[in-house]
Amino acid sequence: xxxxxxxxxxxxxxxxxxxxxxxxxxxxxxxxxxxxxxxxxxxxxxxxxxxxxxxxxxxxxxxxxxxxxxxxxxxxxxxxxxxxxxxxxxxxxxxxxxxxxxxxxxxxxxxxxxxxxxxxxxxxxxxxxxxxxxxxxxxxxxxxxxxxxxxxxxxxxxxxxxxxxxxxxxxxxxxxxxxxxxxxxxxxxxxxxxxxxxxxxxxxxxxxxxxxxxxxxxxxxxxxxxxxxxxxxxxxxxxxxxxxxxxxxxxxxxxxxxxxxxxxxxxxxxxxxxxxxxxxxxxxxxxxxxxxxxxxxxxxxxxxxx
Amino acid sequence: xxxxxxxxxxxxxxxxxxxxxxxxxxxxxxxxxxxxxxxxxxxxxxxxxxxxxxxxxxxxxxxxxxxxxxxxxxxxxxxxxxxxxxxxxxxxxxxxxxxxxxxxxxxxxxxxxxxxxxxxxxxxxxxxxxxxxxxxxxxxxxxxxxxxxxxxxxxxxxxxxxxxxxxxxxxxxxxxxxxxxxxxxxxxxxxxxxxxxxxxxxxxxxxxxxxxxxxxxxxxxxxxxxxxxxxxxxxxxxxxxxxxxxxxxxxxxxxxxxxxxxxxxxxxxxxxxxxxxxxxxxxxxxxxxxxxxxxxxxxxxxxxxxxxxxxxxxxxxxxxxxxxxxxxxxxxxxxxxxxxxxxxxxxxxxxxxxxxxxxxxxxxxxxxxxxxxxxxxxxxxxxxxxxxxxxxxxxxxxxxxxxxxxxxxxxxxxxxxxxxxxxxxxxxxxxxxxxxxxxxxxxxxxxxxxxxxxxxxxxxxxxxxxxxxxxxxxxxxxxxxxxxxxxxxxxxxxxxxxxxxxxxxxxxxxxxxxxxxxxxxxxxxxxxxxxxx
Ligand SMILES: Nc1ncnc2c1ncn2[C@@H]1O[C@H](COP(=O)(O)OP(=O)(O)OP(=O)(O)O)[C@@H](O)[C@H]1O
Ligand SMILES: [Mg+2]
Numbered sequence: 001x002x003x004x005x006x007x008x009x010x011x012x013x014x015x016x017x018x019x020x021x022x023x024x025x026x027x028x029x030x031x032x033x034x035x036x037x038x039x040x041x042x043x044x045x046x047x048x049x050x051x052x053x054x055x056x057x058x059x060x061x062x063x064x065x066x067x068x069x070x071x072x073x074x075x076x077x078x079x080x081x082x083x084x085x086x087x088x089x090x091x092x093x094x095x096x097x098x099x100x101x102x103x104x105x106x107x108x109x110x111x112x113x114x115x116x117x118x119x120x121x122x123x124x125x126x127x128x129x130x131x132x133x134x135x136x137x138x139x140x141x142x143x144x145x146x147x148x149x150x151x152x153x154x155x156x157x158x159x160x161x162x163x164x165x166x167x168x169x170x171x172x173x174x175x176x177x178x179x180x181x182x183x184x185x186x187x188x189x190x191x192x193x194x195x196x197x198x199x200x201x202x203x204x205x206x207x208x209x210x211x212x213x214x215x216x217x218x219x220x221x222x223x224x225x226x227x228x229x230x231x232x233x234x235x236x237x238x239x240x241x242x243x244x245x246x247x248x249x250x251x252x253x254x255x256x257x258x259x260x261x262x263x264x265x266x267x268x269x270x271x272x273x274x275x276x277x278x279x280x281x282x283x284x285x286x287x288x289x290x291x292x293x294x295x296x297x298x299x300x301x302x303x304x305x306x
Numbered sequence: 307x308x309x310x311x312x313x314x315x316x317x318x319x320x321x322x323x324x325x326x327x328x329x330x331x332x333x334x335x336x337x338x339x340x341x342x343x344x345x346x347x348x349x350x351x352x353x354x355x356x357x358x359x360x361x362x363x364x365x366x367x368x369x370x371x372x373x374x375x376x377x378x379x380x381x382x383x384x385x386x387x388x389x390x391x392x393x394x395x396x397x398x399x400x401x402x403x404x405x406x407x408x409x410x411x412x413x414x415x416x417x418x419x420x421x422x423x424x425x426x427x428x429x430x431x432x433x434x435x436x437x438x439x440x441x442x443x444x445x446x447x448x449x450x451x452x453x454x455x456x457x458x459x460x461x462x463x464x465x466x467x468x469x470x471x472x473x474x475x476x477x478x479x480x481x482x483x484x485x486x487x488x489x490x491x492x493x494x495x496x497x498x499x500x501x502x503x504x505x506x507x508x509x510x511x512x513x514x515x516x517x518x519x520x521x522x523x524x525x526x527x528x529x530x531x532x533x534x535x536x537x538x539x540x541x542x543x544x545x546x547x548x549x550x551x552x553x554x555x556x557x558x559x560x561x562x563x564x565x566x567x568x569x570x571x572x573x574x575x576x577x578x579x580x581x582x583x584x585x586x587x588x589x590x591x592x593x594x595x596x597x598x599x600x601x602x603x604x605x606x607x608x609x610x611x612x613x614x615x616x617x618x619x620x621x622x623x624x625x626x627x628x629x630x631x632x633x634x635x636x637x638x639x640x641x642x643x644x645x646x647x648x649x650x651x652x653x654x655x656x657x658x659x660x661x662x663x664x665x666x667x668x669x670x671x672x673x674x675x676x677x678x679x680x681x682x683x684x685x686x687x688x689x690x691x692x693x694x695x696x697x698x699x700x701x702x703x704x705x706x707x708x709x710x711x712x713x714x715x716x717x718x719x720x721x722x723x724x725x726x727x728x729x730x731x732x733x734x735x736x737x738x739x740x741x742x743x744x745x746x747x748x749x750x751x752x753x754x755x756x757x758x759x760x761x762x763x764x765x766x767x768x769x770x771x772x773x774x775x776x777x778x779x780x781x782x783x784x785x786x787x788x789x790x791x792x793x794x795x796x797x798x799x800x801x802x803x804x805x806x807x808x809x810x811x812x813x814x815x816x817x818x819x820x821x822x823x824x825x826x827x828x829x830x831x832x833x834x835x836x837x838x839x
Binding site: 014048051052053054055070071072073074076077079080081083085086087088089091092100101103104105106141154 | 422427572
């Protein structure tokens with residue numbers, strides 16, 4: 001596998017404030033990389049460093065094995081970017097902006113593709129940008145991005161203004177790009193979106209990557225939710241290693257189990273005669289909650305699951 | 307490397323032109339029109355050399371020199387006269403145009419996140435700045451040629467080709483220089499408001515420094531770029547050195563701006579914003595408090611500015627005094643003209659200029675209401691049980707107090723300086739009342755702004771044209787023998803010019819009443835119309 005995006009020990013200071021503190025991420029070819037973390041964690045900052053519009057204080061960052069600062073223009077010929085907050089020129093129409101962005105790449109505009117995207121995203125390209133709603137401005141940027149024949153898509157909360165129908169369309173295009181072997185770096189607060197689209201996820205907090213890996217790998221780090229009814233009451237459950245958030249329900253108990261202790265816990269409870277066993281896999285949200293809330297609240301982390 | 311830095315500059319330049327394809331021709335046409343109409347009017351009014359010499363005589367005093375600069379009054383041809391009375395003021399407006407338009411394409415676009423989009427495309431780091439600077443240098447060049455050739459084609463005897471081209475070059479050169487000033491502040495300041503504020507500050511300081519030095523030690527005004535404009539001595543000595551200085555200055559400014567742009571992060575500046583308070587004070591939680599907080603820096607800057615302008619004009623009055631003292635003939639002439647000293651006769655003229663300047667900040671304060679609406683921030687108030695009437699009233703109160711403070715400060719500044727330099731100074735009351743008497747006219751301008759916001763917000767900038775019109779007719783009305791009804795279209799035309807004219811209370815009452823009625827209409831309109839988002 002070859003890395004399309006690679007950062008090593010990326011650090012960015014804003015004055016005395018350390019916004020990025022040694023960020024290492026790798027996005028491989030043909031992969032959708034989910035980039036998540038609480039507000040102000042440093043997602044947009046990382047992305048802006050990758051785009052060569054902020055200069056890293058320390059560390060290396062490369063895209064297509066070129067330096068993101070020094071070779072920005074070369075890199076951008078093959079990159080398409082969509083920010084979360086799209087601000088356009090009030091006097092230009094959406095169509096004009098799309099053409100402007102496409103022409104900037106130097107390549108010919110693929111008119112068929114452009115029309116298809118405009119149609120799919122239900123965008124009226126003849127309206128002035130001043131009259132567009134937030135979602136519509138975002139669509140302009142999305143159309144311009146997907147109509148460009150890029151090898152890497154950098155998307156910073158690209159769907160924060162889209163309705164669920166449009167979100168669906170967006171996901172189709174992400175899948176399509178992935179199928180064509182393109183890479184996508186997607187930052188998002190919509191975890192279901194990340195769960196659905198991303199092959200690998202990196203979680204950033206306070207400028208540090210605190211967790212990274214495939215979803216399956218990350219699930220190991222969290223807890224499975226169990227609901228169990230047994231013929232005889234389970235003894236000693238409370239003292240069992242890896243059991244948390246124990247709750248007695250009418251005729252059953254619910255609790256969470258650390259994934260690595262799952263085997264021993266199941267063995268223990270099976271001796272009490274299982275009548276009912278429901279398990280729910282840990283969602284990304286569980287994972288997220290646990291990490292977002294910081295160390296001190298690690299214990300009640302999984303309980304947020306609904 | 308050059309590719310990383312300047313790639314796609316050409317396309318961006320096209321884009322700048324495309325976005326300003328209406329704005330630029332309007333400005334250029336405006337400059338051409340106002341520049342060409344003046345010598346034609348002068349030719350009609352002051353056709354003979356005797357007429358012009360009389361004019362030259364009235365121009366030969368420190369107050370006029372402070373305002374429009376020095377000139378060769380012994381050779382007051384139509385050309386010299388046009389250059390003397392128009393060139394400097396036009397150059398200031400050209401500077402203003404460049405400040406506004408260049409800010410729009412640099413810090414303005416950057417602040418709103420549009421440059422981020424451009425930079426994510428294969429565009430060089432400095433491409434946008436270079437494109438903007440190139441386009442506006444080009445526009446100023448076109449302006450220089452249009453004016454130069456246009457003046458020459460008027461075919462007026464004293465206006466030869468070289469003088470005309472130099473006239474144009476002085477305007478274009480000033481324009482390019484202020485493109486550079488703006489490009490620099492667009493790097494230093496983090497906001498477009500800041501960029502415009504600092505650049506206009508430089509423009510005003512350049513103007514004032516030139517005024518003070520022109521009156522005292524003329525050679526010193528070489529330190530002000532606007533001093534260079536009058537040093538060209540168009541249609542006389544035709545001195546091109548100032549143009550060279552303007553261009554060298556511009557190149558230095560461009561180089562610094564480019565360097566700063568290259569080493570800074572996008573959306574960052576060098577004048578760092580302090581981190582603010584954690585909690586809103588009680589006052590800030592009211593719409594009045596917020597409205598005030600939003601404009602605090604601007605109001606303070608304007609207040610200082612008006613006081614300084616008052617002081618500058620006031621300091622000239624002393625020179626004016628001693629100037630006439632040494633001139634027997636002038637003294638006799640004055641006695642003939644109704645017992646008012648020449649110095650006194652200048653007061654109304656200074657006052658009207660200062661009053662119109664003092665109208666700018668209150669009108670800005672009022673228009674801010676619509677500015678906030680356009681940015682979608684008014685909703686925050688209206689959604690929080692603040693009535694529209696209360697909201698509008700908050701902005702109005704600030705505008706009304708603002709106007710009073712501004713015009714008072716100008717008057718006080720005038721008095722302070724004149725009391726220090728004159729042998730027989732005016733009393734405080736005389737000058738203060740002469741200033742404050744314009745307040746009803748300022749109220750009218752505020753209420754025009756308010757009515758437009760209430761009824762036709764899209765047209766709210768019309769008030770600026772009205773103010774500009776008022777300035778033109780009152781400032782040039784006397785010069786061009788304009789019919790008085792033209793003055794009467796402006797509220798400033800009804801204000802008695804104290805201390806020369808007698809105090810008249812009727813127009814004051816009528817203007818105030820009219821302002822009140824218009825405000826009422828504006829309030830009613832504002833309650834009924836849709837809020838834009
Ligand atoms: N220009 C700047 N100057 C100073 N601090 C900044 C600047 N830009 C960002 N920061 C700070 O850096 C940190 C990271 O910001 P960033 O925008 O990268 O967060 P984010 O992860 O994208 O958050 P969100 O989810 O809210 O978009 C924040 O604390 C922010 O306040
Ligand atoms: Mg962000």
